[in-house]
Structures are given as C-alpha cells and as structure tokens.
Amino acid sequence: MARMEKLDRLLTLVAALGESAEGLTLDEMAEVIGANRRTAERLRDVILVHFDLEERIDDRHKRFRIPGALPSPFTQPNVEEIAALQSVAAMQRRGGSAQAELLESLLGKVQAGLRREVKSRMAPDLDPLVRLQRHHVPAGPMIEHAPETVAAIQGAMMAGVCLEFDYRAEGASEAKWRRVVPLGLIHGAVTYLIGKIPGRDLDPVPYRLDRMSEVRASNEPGAAGEEWDLDEWMSRSFGIWREEGHDIVLRVAATSAERARRWRFHPHQSIEEDGEEVVVRFHSGGLREIAEHLFTWGGEVRIEAPEELREVMRERLDAAQASLKKEPL
Structure with missing residues (x-):
C-alpha cells in the first residue's frame, strides 16, 4: 500500500x-x-x-x-473523468444551462482525441458509470439560453469591450437599449450577466440572459479591473438579488444541529455551539431568499436577528396561509 x-x-x-x-x-x-x-x-x-x-x-x-x-x-483522461464530464454535461442540458452546449462540445473533443484501442478498452467501464450516475436537477425555471448570447458576452469579456443589448425588464412592455461593462456570468437554473454602466458611479446589476436580445460587442472599451472579485460580490447576498447587507443570526434546534454543522448557508458563515443548539452567523442581503430557504428546515431554525428578516418571514408565511385559504377550483 x-x-x-x-x-x-x-x-x-x-x-x-x-x-x-x-x-x-x-x-x-x-x-x-x-x-x-x-x-x-x-x-x-x-x-x-x-x-x-x-x-x-x-x-x-x-x-x-x-x-x-x-x-x-500523463495527459490522457481516464474513464472516471470522462464519465464525470458526461454526467455534468447531461445535467446542465436537463437544467437548461447556458453551459450545456460548451460542455458537450468539450466532451466530444476529449473523446475524439482518444486512440481507437483506448476507446475500446474504456467502453465496458464507461457504460455503467454513465448509465448509473445522475446529478439531481431541483425544481426550478425551465429557461433556454441562446448559445450565441453566451458567445457574444464571452467575446466581449475577452476583447475588453463593453456589451450592448436590448433588455426587457420584468413587467416592462418593451425592451430598452443597454450598454454595460461585462463583469461576469453566473450560471444556474437562470444565467445572469453582471454588468456595470460605464462612466457612472453605480453598483453592478444582474441581467437575465433570457430577457436580452440583439446582443453585440461594443466599440467602447470596458473590462473588469484587476481589483474586481466576482466571488466577493456574490457573497454579499444570499442569492442573486442585491440589497443592503444585514448581520444574520440563526439558531438551529438540537434535533437539526448535526445537519447544520455540515450545511453551507453562506460562504462567510461562522458556526457556534450553544449547548445542544447551533448558532449560525453571516452578513448578507437577500432577505426574501433567506426566508424562503428557511422553509426547508421545517421550523427547526429560529431567526434571532435582524428584525427585518423576521418581518420578511412573516410576509412569506402570510402569503402561504392565504394560498391555503383559497377554495380549489
């Protein structure tokens, strides 16, 4: 050994x-x-x-x-690596991710680079690894993203220029022209472009790719600076929506304490033992997203601070109770 x-x-x-x-x-x-x-x-x-x-x-x-x-x-992928890539590509395709086509293209190139005898040797092991493994795709929006939109955004990032597009905001009747510095892409059930209006002292804003049209690179220079940290920007909120940060304090009951010790509420969380209970602390915005996540804990998590989060939770509970009172059709 x-x-x-x-x-x-x-x-x-x-x-x-x-x-x-x-x-x-x-x-x-x-x-x-x-x-x-x-x-x-x-x-x-x-x-x-x-x-x-x-x-x-x-x-x-x-x-x-x-x-x-x-x-x-030393460079040839093994059967486990190919199976992992194929599994992730299939999961991204089922979830409608904008990265699905890129991953499938990469998979095809990796497999095409293998010698015929290597493919034959791998085939018996690859079949069960692919057939018997899946990534769970949770319930969520079914949104298709045009590959050319992703390509245009990535092209602008690599060229160091601004991005121009027409954007139809939620509830708006028509799209409006935008020009932004592309600061990042966040992939998920919904893919977002993080963009900042050039020449103005405004915070970056997320734009949904499915609401963008006529996407093209601009002639105006615009690139993320060396000081820009996408991970740090994302950590300021619980989800995607931006708002003023709050000091969040959650107390987890003893019956769910072990689960909480292995749970990531936030990238910068701290976990404290308090008797048989666990106290989780982090600084974040996105109060509605936090409140809706806490529903999944079945009453095992108590909000200790801030009061604004408790108020948002009351609003979500009222909305849920109101839906239960409606008579079925």
Whole structure:
C-alpha cells in the first residue's frame, strides 16, 4: 500500500509540473502531494532523472516545471473523468444551462482525441458509470439560453469591450437599449450577466440572459479591473438579488444541529455551539431568499436577528396561509 501511495504522489507531481505555466516551488510541490518539503525534494530528484526539469529563480524562490507537452499517459483522461464530464454535461442540458452546449462540445473533443484501442478498452467501464450516475436537477425555471448570447458576452469579456443589448425588464412592455461593462456570468437554473454602466458611479446589476436580445460587442472599451472579485460580490447576498447587507443570526434546534454543522448557508458563515443548539452567523442581503430557504428546515431554525428578516418571514408565511385559504377550483 505504501509503494502505491509513493507512486501516486510521483505521478501527481509529474502532472502538476507539466501543467504549471509558472512552475512550482518546493513548498507548492509538497502541498500538491500532501506531504512535507523533504518528500517533495526526493520526488523532484527522481523526476529530474527522467524528465527535462526546468529551473528558474522567481523572487528568490526556485521554481520547477516540465516544459513542453507531457507524454500521453500523463495527459490522457481516464474513464472516471470522462464519465464525470458526461454526467455534468447531461445535467446542465436537463437544467437548461447556458453551459450545456460548451460542455458537450468539450466532451466530444476529449473523446475524439482518444486512440481507437483506448476507446475500446474504456467502453465496458464507461457504460455503467454513465448509465448509473445522475446529478439531481431541483425544481426550478425551465429557461433556454441562446448559445450565441453566451458567445457574444464571452467575446466581449475577452476583447475588453463593453456589451450592448436590448433588455426587457420584468413587467416592462418593451425592451430598452443597454450598454454595460461585462463583469461576469453566473450560471444556474437562470444565467445572469453582471454588468456595470460605464462612466457612472453605480453598483453592478444582474441581467437575465433570457430577457436580452440583439446582443453585440461594443466599440467602447470596458473590462473588469484587476481589483474586481466576482466571488466577493456574490457573497454579499444570499442569492442573486442585491440589497443592503444585514448581520444574520440563526439558531438551529438540537434535533437539526448535526445537519447544520455540515450545511453551507453562506460562504462567510461562522458556526457556534450553544449547548445542544447551533448558532449560525453571516452578513448578507437577500432577505426574501433567506426566508424562503428557511422553509426547508421545517421550523427547526429560529431567526434571532435582524428584525427585518423576521418581518420578511412573516410576509412569506402570510402569503402561504392565504394560498391555503383559497377554495380549489
């Protein structure tokens, strides 16, 4: 078992050194293989015997990389990787994701690059992995996104120019022209473009792709700055809608405490033990989305703060009770 573990570390490190454009320090190599620096040094010396290992100094640190393309045994996908990609592509297709076509195209290219004998050897194992695995697609909107819309947005991002389109907001009778700096795409049941109006001190706004038309790249320069962090922007709200952030405090009953310890309410949450109960804290907007999520906990979560969230929960409860009082047709 120990010999297999050493071989696995060696092959993992070879792949990492071949994939890295900047090269890896010894500390980074140790992190990749989950070992100490001395082990990384020993494996580096073994690799040096069999590969052309390039060494350079960067900010007083030695970096190592294997230049050029690695032999096919190190770059050829295995059957589990192909099955995982095929499963994700199928899930995205069933969910109507804008990324489905891209993933299916990638899958086709990966499979086309395999030698005939490799495909034949993989086929018996690939069939059960694909046939007996599924990604759950939860209930949600069924929205088709035009591939050309995604392509136009990505093209504007790569070119560093603004994006122009006609947008029909919810409840509006007609579409209006927009020009924005494309700051990101958020994929899900509904795909959103995050855009900022150039030259104005306004916050970025989400635009639904299915409400966009006549999408084209602009002649006006406009690109996300180096300081822009899409993940940080997303973490300011519980869902997609933007509003002023609140300090959220939720108390989870003892009967659901174990579930809460393994639950991600928010990327920047903190979890505290309070007797047999659990207290979850995070800062976020999106009070309606938080309230509607708490319905799934069946009364096991109590809102301790803020009062604004308690008020939104009361409104959602009133709406639910009102629907129950209506007589069936």
